[in-house]
Amino acid sequence: MDLFDVTIIGGGPAGLYSAFYSGLRSMKTKIIEVQPVLGGKVNIYPEKVLWDVGGQPPMQAQLFVKNLINQANTFAPTICLNTKVEKVEKQGEIFVISTNKGEIHYSKTIVVAVGGGILSPIKLEIEGAEKYEMSNLHYTILGLERFRDKKVLVSGGGNGAIDWAVELLFVAKEVVVIYRKDQLTAHESQVDKLKEHGVDIMLNSEIHSVISNDSKSAIEKVVISQNGELHEIEVDDVLISHGYNREVSLEFARNIQPIRKDDYYLVSLGQCKTSVPGIFGAGDIISYDDKVGLLIGTFQDAVLAVNNAKKYIDPKADQYGMVSSHNEKFAEMNKELLEELFCKTEASSL
Template identity: 90%
Template sequence: MELFDVTIIGGGPAGLYSAFYSGLRNMKTKIIEVQPVLGGKVNIYPEKVLWDVGGQPPMQAQLFVQNLVNQANTFSPTICLNTKVEQIEKHGDIFVITTNNGETHYSKTIIVAVGGGILNPIKLEIEGAEKYEMTNLHYTILGLERFRNKKVLVSGGGNGAIDWAVELLFVAKEVVVIYRKDQLTAHESQVEKLKEHGVQIMLNAKIQSVVSNDTKTAIEQVIVSQNGDIHEIQVDDVLISHGYNREVSLTFADDIQPMRKDDYYLVGQGQCKTSVPGIFGAGDIISYDDKVNLLIGTFQDAVLAVNNAKKYIDPKADQYGMVSSHNEKFAEKNKELLEELFCKAEAASL
């Protein structure tokens, strides 16, 4: 039996920073992630530019994820991908984690960092629509270039849909937005950008049916119902942003059930502790007063969760990890980085 100090369930920003910080605190660390890649929900918007990460220049989400992954690997945690946690039990002082592949994992503490759960996009409810997912029916954008000079219909009015519509303004030939309600719910500044660019926005509208091309392989026309009227819209691509079905990725044995809010989010007991000693939360999954639902808040959650996991294992341990500017764990790494920077500067001067 291989026993870990902390097992982090979830490989998004909260889980990745938890892995880095637990390594800094000399904890034997494991990450269990249900997806085939790390990064969590940020992977849904790989080309979106992030501006609100402290001390970082604006960068695309895919680069931000790669930076997080590199940082998480600083202290070589064990990482299990394509692995879904199904049950958590406690045997004595040890948490026993059972996964979908029949494996069993053992840990002294657990940090739950599953965010909003396993997110599956709500599909277009039209018979036969799934056959177009291989061509021009999309539920996410993995690259903007494929939409260059195309007419794109975006269905949805929340932040996700409108953010995508704004991104498409700079590559697509034309963008049309339809939304089933009488008012868009996205941030006003983003909606204003669409209006400034003259984007056609159809409210109280929904997709009634689609018409395929001659080869029956792609959508060439969308039939939209709006206040009883029918509109036929020629399209090159259709992007659906109707939200996500959330699947809870783990369950707890009856004797260690943490308190939940709204049957999903864990209720924080202060400093990212849950009602179960030894189980902590970080990121979107943990709910508490004055919660900051931004990346900066996620990183603070991770630090609090790790520090308290460390104290749970060893009550005599320091409450906080030593800052990196004084931490001996980084002495050799700093030397390597400085040598690398020196070599680059010397090469540039030649």
């Protein structure tokens, strides 16, 4: 039996930082992630620029994820991708974790870091629309250059839709926004940017149907229903941002005892503990008073969860890990980094 000190369910920011910190605390660590890649929902907006990560310059989400993954791999955790946890049982002092692959994992503790759950975009409910997903019907943006000098129709009025519309202003030839309600629900500052650029915003509107090109391979026109009237709009691309379906992600833990709040969130009993001894939570899945829904809050959750997992295994362990500036684990790494920095400095001065 390959027994781990901690198994982290979820490979988003909370799970990745938990893996780094558990390695820092000399814990044998495993990450189980349902998606084929690490990074969680940050991967939905790879080109979005993040400004609110402490001590970091503004950076695109894809670089942020890369840095998180590199950090998580510092202490070489075991990583299982494309793996969904289906059941967790406690046998004595050991958690037995069953997955969709028929595999069994064994762990002394568990950190649940599944974020907002398993997300899938709400699709356009028009018959045959799925065939255009290979051409010009999109549910996310993987690269803005794809829309250079194009006319793009954005359907949706929430933060996701309007954020994308603002990003597209600087590459697309024209952006049109439609929304089924009578008022956009996104942040005012973003809506103001669209208005400042004269973006055509059609409220009380939704997609009625689409008209394909002659080869039937792409959408050429979109028929919009606005207050009962139909309008045709020529487009190059269509971006649908109607939100996400979220699969409840704690079903695997029901057989232990109830650990939910509002049928979804883990209840934190303080310090990211749950009602199940040995199971901890970090990130968006955790609910508690004064919860900070930012990345900085996620990182604190991860530290608290791991520290308490360490204490659960060994009550005599220190409550906190030694800070990096004094931690022997980093001595050799620091030496290598400083030598590399010295070499670069010398080369630049020549």
